[in-house]
Each structure stands twice: as C-alpha cells, then as structure tokens.
Amino acid sequence: MIRRRLRLAALWLALLMGGAQLSASEPEAWLLTYGPGAEVWELFGHNAIWLRDEERGLDHSFSFGYFELDRPGFHLDFARGIMLYFGAAAPIERELAFYRARDRSIKAQRLALSSSQVNELHRLLDEAIFPAPQYYQYDYFFANCSTWLRDLLDQVLDGALRQTLQSEPARLNFRDHTRRLTAHDFWLHHGILALLGTEIDQPRTAWEEAFLPEALAESLDWQLVNEGPLVTETVWLHETDQFDPPRDATGRPLASAALGLAIAVALWLASMTRRGRAVRRRWPSRLAATVLGLLGLAPVGMWLFTGHEATHNNLMVLILNPLWLLLWRRPDAVGQAAIRYLLAVLTLAGAVILFLPGLIQDRPDQMLLLLPVALMLLMVDRRQAADKPSS
Numbered sequence: 001m002i003r004r005r006l007r008l009a010a011l012w013l014a015l016l017m018g019g020a021q022l023s024a025s026e027p028e029a030w031l032l033t034y035g036p037g038a039e040v041w042e043l044f045g046h047n048a049i050w051l052r053d054e055e056r057g058l059d060h061s062f063s064f065g066y067f068e069l070d071r072p073g074f075h076l077d078f079a080r081g082i083m084l085y086f087g088a089a090a091p092i093e094r095e096l097a098f099y100r101a102r103d104r105s106i107k108a109q110r111l112a113l114s115s116s117q118v119n120e121l122h123r124l125l126d127e128a129i130f131p132a133p134q135y136y137q138y139d140y141f142f143a144n145c146s147t148w149l150r151d152l153l154d155q156v157l158d159g160a161l162r163q164t165l166q167s168e169p170a171r172l173n174f175r176d177h178t179r180r181l182t183a184h185d186f187w188l189h190h191g192i193l194a195l196l197g198t199e200i201d202q203p204r205t206a207w208e209e210a211f212l213p214e215a216l217a218e219s220l221d222w223q224l225v226n227e228g229p230l231v232t233e234t235v236w237l238h239e240t241d242q243f244d245p246p247r248d249a250t251g252r253p254l255a256s257a258a259l260g261l262a263i264a265v266a267l268w269l270a271s272m273t274r275r276g277r278a279v280r281r282r283w284p285s286r287l288a289a290t291v292l293g294l295l296g297l298a299p300v301g302m303w304l305f306t307g308h309e310a311t312h313n314n315l316m317v318l319i320l321n322p323l324w325l326l327l328w329r330r331p332d333a334v335g336q337a338a339i340r341y342l343l344a345v346l347t348l349a350g351a352v353i354l355f356l357p358g359l360i361q362d363r364p365d366q367m368l369l370l371l372p373v374a375l376m377l378l379m380v381d382r383r384q385a386a387d388k389p390s391s
Contacts, residue, residue, distance in 0.1 A: 027053035027118040028110065031149070031231075032061060032095075033217040035105030036181065036243040040188065042104070043181050047146050047213035049153075050092055050108065051122050061095040062125040063087060065138070065145030081307025086133035087148065089125070096237060103240045109217060110233040112225055113156065121156045128152070140310050141174050141200065141211045150210045157225060162207055165219055170209035174200035174310075175362070176249035177212055183250050190256070194366050195299055197314035201361050251365035260369040263288065264376035271380045285380045286328055288373060293325035315361050318350030319370055327377065331385035340378055340385075347374045 030050040036043050048063035064087040068074060077084065099106055113121065128134065128148070137143060154161040172180075175193070178200065182189040210216040223230040270284035299320055302311040323346070326339045355367040 027051065027055075027058070027115055027122075029113045029118045029121055031109045031111060031153075031217060031220060033105075033107040033109070033213045034099050035107075035214075035240065036245060037102050037104045038243070042102075044177075045213040047149055047216065048095065049121065049125060049149055051118065051125075052092075053118070053122075058122070059092050060089050061092050062089045062129060063145055064128075064136075064148040066133075067138070068133075079306065081309075083138035084135040085138035086135050087125075087129040088132060089129055100238050103242050104238070105240050105243075106237040107217060108235045108237055109220060109231045110235075111153075111220070112228060112230055112232045117156050121152060124152050124155060141208075144211055146213045146216050147211050150207075150216055153220075157230075160225065161219075161223060164223055165207035165210060166205050168206035170204035170206050171215070172209070172249055173202065173204050174211075177209075177215075179249040179251050179365075180246045183246060183252065186252055186255060189251060190366055190369060193363060194295075194316050194320060195302060195311050195314065197303065197310060197312050197316075198361060199310050199312065253365055253368055256365045256368040257372075260372040264372035267373070267376045267380055271383060282331075282384060285377055285384075288377055289324045289327040292320065292370075292374065292377070293322045296321035296324060315350070315353055316363065316366065318346045318353065319367070319374055321346070324374075324377070327381055331381050331387075336381075336385065340381055343374075344378050347371070347378070 028051070030052075032048045032050050034046040034048075036045050046063065046065065048061040050061050052059050065085055066088050067083070067085050071084075096106060150161065175196065178192060178196065179189070182192055206215075206219055210219055220231050221229075221234075267285055267288055296317065299311065299314045299316050300322060302308055303314050303317070323339070323343055327343075329336055329339075351367060351371055354361055354363040355371070
C-alpha cells in the first residue's frame with residue numbers, strides 16, 4: 001500500500017513538474033475518467049476535460065451531468081422524465097480532491113491537440129456552461145456527461161472521432177453494461193433492469209457505447225490524429241480496489257433462482273394448511289399477488305406516463321403488471337378463471353420472450369426470480385378455486 005502511494009505521488013509530481021516546464025504557448029487538454037462510486041448516480045462513472053494554460057491562468061476541469069436536488073419541483077420533474085441537468089467548471093485541485101475523498105479512481109489521458117484546438121475546445125466548453133447553470137435535457141444513454149465530451153472533442157477534431165467510432169461495433173450493448181455495473185447490488189440490479197425497455201437491447205456502435213466514460217477513454221486510446229495517436233500519455237492519479245465492476249455482462253442467476261424457488265415453495269406450503277381455514281390459506285398468496293401487482297405499476301406507469309424513453313416498450317409488463325391485484329377476489333368468483341387464464345398466457349409469453357436468449361429482450365435474472373413465483377400463484381389460485389368453500 002505504501003509503495004503504491006509513493007508511486008502515485010511520484011507520478012503526480014512528475015506531471016506537475018512537466019507542466020511547469022511548458023511554455024505559455026503550449027496549452028494542454030486531458031481527458032479525466034472517474035471510476036464508479038458508491039451512490040446510484042455514481043455507478044456508471046464520470047468524466048471531465050482538464051484544460052491547462054499558464055498564460056490565461058487556466059487549470060480547471062469542465063464536465064456535465066450535474067443536477068440540483070434542492071431545486072423546487074426537481075423530484076416531480078425527475079419522475080415525469082423532465083431531467084434538467086447542467087455543466088460546471090472547477091479548479092482542478094478541488095475537483096481531484098473530491099474524487100479522491102470518494103475513493104474513486106482517476107485516469108488522466110493527455111490529448112494530442114494543437115494550441116488552436118485546445119483554445120477551440122475551451123471556447124466550446126465555456127459557451128456550453130456559462131452563464132451557469134445552462135440546463136439541458138439529460139438522457140441516461142444519449143445526453144449525459146460522457147456524450148457531451150465525446151461530441152465536443154469530435155467537433156474540435158472535425159468529425160474524425162465520429163467517423164472512426166461509428167464504423168466499429170460496440171463491445172457491449174446498453175443492457176449488458178447496465179448488468180455488469182449493477183451486479184454488486186442484488187435488488188438494485190433487478191429493479192433497474194426490470195424498468196428498462198427495448199431501447200437498451202439494440203446493437204450499438206462504439207460511438208454510442210461512448211456514453212460510458214470508461215468506453216470513451218478506451219476508444220480514444222486507438223484514435224489517430226495527424227497520423228499519430230490522439231492519446232500521448234496516460235497517468236493514474238488515484239487508484240482504488242473498492243469499486244471494481246466485472247468486465248463482462250453478469251448478473252446473479254443462482255441467487256435469483258434460489259430466491260424465486262424459495263418463495264414459490266413457501267406459497268405452496270402455505271396453501272396446504274388444513275381445510276376450514278380459507279383466510280389462513282389465502283393470505284400468503286394474496287400478499288405475493290399484491291406485491292407483484294404494485295411492483296407492476298412502475299413499468300406500466302413509466303412506459304405510458306413519463307418521458308423516460310429508456311423505459312418505454314418494456315415487455316417486462318407481461319409478467320410484472322397490475323393485473324395480479326385481481327387475484328384478491330375469491331378464487332371461485334365469477335370470471336376468476338378468465339383472469340387466471342389471461343395471467344397464465346401473459347406469463348408464458350413473458351417466459352418465452354424475456355427468458356430465452358436472442359429474442360426481443362433478454363432478462364434471465366429477472367425471469368429466474370419472478371417466473372417461479374408467478375406460476376405458483378396461478379397454481380395455488382386454481383387449487384383454491386377447486387376447494388369446497390368453507391366458513
């Protein structure tokens with residue numbers, strides 16, 4: 001640990017000393033990439049442009065993706081899909097100190113930009129940020145902190161970055177990146193993936209994949225400008241082992257299947273209590289149906305009534321929908337068999353579409369958790385309908 005800290009200190013000192021030796025006519029541009037953090041909004045990382053120009057007293061970071069939790073109406077706007085975010089600039093030492101305090105990794109890549117290109121980049125950043133705050137409509141995948149920097153760098157490079165990255169396929173699509181970056185938190189993993197719709201399952205280009213800060217950083221490593229590499233130097237200003245997401249898409253299939261089967265078995269055992277105690281037999285299944293039904297309000301509501309486009313066309317509603325609340329009726333009530341049949345058809349359709357790989361949407365973890373519960377609920381409701389009513 002001491003050796004690693006000394007090595008990092010030496011690198012940082014060398015970087016500062018190297019900058020001090022530059023003449024005033026040699027401004028620098030660096031891409032800073034911050035690793036994931038502990039909070040939900042930190043899971044996908046963050047990035048910034050660091051500009052240094054001694055003549056103008058410039059030694060600041062510029063970045064986007066900031067929001068104001070205390071802004072009146074923020075939470076209601078966010079729920080409706082109105083996400084007003086903005087960019088900001090900060091002295092570099094204050095910026096780096098913040099991310100070190102959060103124990104988030106900091107990777108710096110020096111960009112082979114001419115003085116005129118650095119000046120142009122500064123002008124574009126300044127116009128996009130000041131007077132602050134300049135709000136823009138945020139989007140998780142298409143208008144976030146990383147896409148802003150990608151687009152501005154591409155503008156400075158006269159479209160060379162887009163031309164290169166659009167011709168290359170992405171390593172992973174949006175859902176696979178979401179899988180791996182939430183795999184550490186069981187319930188967060190299931191919640192986010194259950195809410196996101198078809199949009200994130202589409203094949204993507206490397207240009208689109210650069211919505212992720214680490215993907216943008218990697219793509220710049222093999223970008224060429226003027227027959228040379230765009231990235232001329234890479235320095236790690238802070239390293240951490242605390243947040244280290246897997247490289248490939250992963251989930252919690254065994255834990256999901258075990259929990260789903262455990263709930264299903266518990267529902268079956270509860271339904272096997274002695275006859276003459278209908279209320280006792282029914283309350284566990286009614287509780288499970290209530291939970292499924294209430295949870296189903298979220299994907300249906302976000303699809304139909306919000307501007308969160310990433311949640312639209314979400315076929316998770318086949319198995320997670322408010323219709324489960326109708327199982328609160330007596331199992332032998334008129335029309336209850338039709339309700340069971342409808343839920344069975346939707347559940348089986350969901351099993352095919354959402355569980356089998358390569359189809360419209362691929363949700364194996366969520367189906368391993370929900371499918372055993374849904375099928376057992378239908379079996380228990382049908383069994384109780386066949387029981388002789390008792391007082």
